[in-house]
Amino acid sequence: MSEPPPGLPPPPGPEQPWGPxxxxxxxxxxxxxxxxVLALLLLGGCVAFLGVVVHEVSEDASRTVRITYTATGNTRDVDISYSTWRDGNLEVSQDNDATLPWTKELHTKGFIKxxxxxxxxxxxxxxxxxxxxxxxxxxxxxxxxxxFASAVCTGF
Known part of the structure; x- marks a missing residue:
């Protein structure tokens, strides 16, 4: 069998009995x-993280804390005012012409303390x-x- 001229495809081979x-x-x-799968894993991780955060915030909001206010010194008549968040409301109290030492203990709960x-x-x-x-x-x-000087305790 001879080679086909350049540029022409080779001649077809013999037909196979089983077809092409x-x-x-x-x-x-x-x-x-x-x-x-990656998207589902990411979504599941976010849902789990959110569940943990909600649980922690809920626990912290329902936990009762004890706050002890104390005033001491070497003077007589002082004016004392104190505020506390109780169940989401700010309560402000005042004790005028108080004598030192002075103590007040409160129990409160809620998200804001x-x-x-x-x-x-x-x-x-x-x-x-x-x-x-x-x-x-x-x-x-x-x-x-x-x-007329004032001592102020905040940030608790």
Whole structure:
């Protein structure tokens, strides 16, 4: 058999008795399934994280804390005002012409806790210190000296 001239296709080979070969089956793509699994894992992780956060916030909101307000010093008549969040409401109380030492203990719960304690000295001056302790956490303190000075404890 001779070679075909250049540029022409080779002559067809002998016919196979079983016919031409069928086309190869199409391969299925895997990347859409991998992408779907990754998306489901990400979604599941987000839902689990959100569930943990909601649980922690709910637990913290229902936990009762003890707040102890204390005022000490070497002066007589002081004005004391204190505020506390109770069940989502801010309660403000005042004790005018209080004598030192002075203590008040409150129990509160709710998502927002805290408040402030202010001890204001009278015209005779002196020194006064305010102290706020929440449960067994370290106390927050402030000291004031002089006539009409104020010691303010916040951030608890």
């Amino acid at each position: 070969r069928p086309p190869a089956p199409r391969r299925r793509r895997r990347w859409p399934w991998v992408l779907l 805290g408040g402030s304690l202010t001890v204001t000295l009278g015209p005779d001056g002196g020194t006064a210190t305010c102290t706020v302790r929440v449960d067994d956490n370290p106390p927050i303190t402030a000291t004031a000296t002089g006539a």
